[in-house]
Amino acid sequence: MKDFSTKLLQWHSAHGRRGLPWQNEKDPYKVWISEIMLQQTQVATVKERYLQFVQTFPSLKDLAKANSDEVMGLWAGLGYYTRARNLHACAKVIEQKYDGNFPNEASTLSTLPGIGKSTASAIAAFCFNQKISILDANVKRLLGRIYAVEDDLKKTVTHEYLWKIAQDLLPKTSSDMPAYTQALMDYGATVCTPRNPHCQGCVFKKGCLAYEQDIVDQIPKKVKKVSIKEVQSVMLCILAKDQLLLHRRPPSGIWGGLWSLPESAWTENVDLQDLTDALNDFQNLPLDILRRALPKAKFMAPRKHVFTHRVLYFQIGILKVHQPFEIDNADFKWVNKIEVQELGLPTPVKQFIQDYWSINSL
Ligand code: SF4
Incomplete structure (x- = not known):
């Protein structure tokens, strides 16, 4: 789609979400904590718990040297406790292997415990201006609809296809990466929502294939969930x-x-x-x-x-x-x-x- 990044950035400067405590954050430690918390927890809950977490462990060093009971205790109620175990393990690895400094490349970040490709990209884009796209569920849904991808968005082949598209749509200037990445997240969360997306006011309406073909409600394809x-x-x-x-x-x-x-x-x-x-x-x-x-x-x-x-x-x-x-x-x-x-x-x-x-x- 032509001018995707320009339209998205313009939309974001006027309508993006404001007031989230991790927004405009440049400290990779804090970006990382917020990204991991947001993976399976509602924004409203994360807002409060994120602040509590970073107040208790203000730095990577504090988290790395904490005892695991303390970390798990602070995570209580957030669910998906693997995230807390991985956070703690990852902090120790960074402390020991990288001398306490976050690697600044997404490819290295994604080798760390609990950091997937999209989270690695978010940290690298927000904190180090790396030109690499995130591809979380919100972004997949947005791009899946714009490009009318009717296949299961979780399939590896579809996922790879969307990564390629996402990379092609990045802004030219690397200094735009933090705002662009936040804009991608905000757009999926507030405009191209899972149910009842706001197509009428959408800046991508012209050119969105799902909208033009009237198949918006069919993307992402609903697949029977297998419980893990x-x-x-x-x-x-x-x-x-x-x-x-x-x-x-x-x-x-x-x-x-x-x-x-x-x-x-x-x-x-x-x-x-x-x-x-x-x-x-x-x-x-x-x-x-x-x-x-x-x-x-x-x-x-x-x-x-x-x-x-x-x-x-x-x-x-x-x-x-x-x-x-x-x-x-x-x-x-x-x-x-x-x-x-x-x-x-x-x-x-x-x-x-x-x-x-x-x-x-x-
Ligand atoms: S037109 Fe609708 S479906 Fe297409 S990108 Fe915009 S909000 Fe999403």
Whole structure:
């Protein structure tokens, strides 16, 4: 579309949203916090919680050195707690790997925990004037309608197509990037809204293919939602000298038939910090031996694995016992470092074992 950025910037200087506490912010730390909060939370809620968050942790350094209970406590009620865990993890990475300075390129930012491509672009555009477009749900809807994209906007191929369009529409001058990026967000949120968009007063009405073809209400295409469930599990890495205990999973279901670490059931409410309780789930194992080993157990940081319809958080407890114990069940076996390489293990479990062995020898 011709003059897209000019029209958008003109609209924004007259009608853009005003008074949001993160607007005109140049500090990448604060832009980042607001972007992450806005991902799944209403603007009205974020307005208040954002201020509380940046008052408690005014800088990246403050967040990086905070304890995780404090961070999670401050996030309470905002939901999608992965965001808080990632914020904390990301702050530590920036502190350690980048000496406390945010990388100024979207391509580097998007490698950090919890920072997706669109959020990385927003930080780079707002704070470093990088000429790169955001492509959040609002922008996808706006461009999807202007270009009459009737396919599912979440499909990779459609997504890529819209990225290309978004990049082609950027303003020529990089100093316009902060205002332009804010304008894109505001336009989708206030004019080209999901329901009842304000087409009559829209500056893109002439040239908007969805409007011309009278298919505005069909874009974005409505697709049946698949709910993503978060589940948790505790796994035991039971070591006896040079032997590791593995358990073969049931033949059907996720990771069906693969050898893995003995684990508790996948539920939505396992307390990943409390291995004592979780041990009750390992009825096939000699619990008296494991309980004796428990005081010296080492808990690894929870790991995450994403499946199509669920996200698994698993915490591994390392338990060392004096010698391999007998288990009258063919679905358990002790293996050494060489033998484990020949077995099919779920990727994240295999990765953990490799990581563990690379720094510890059995
Ligand atoms: S004309 Fe309507 S559908 Fe098209 S961009 Fe404007 S508000 Fe969105």
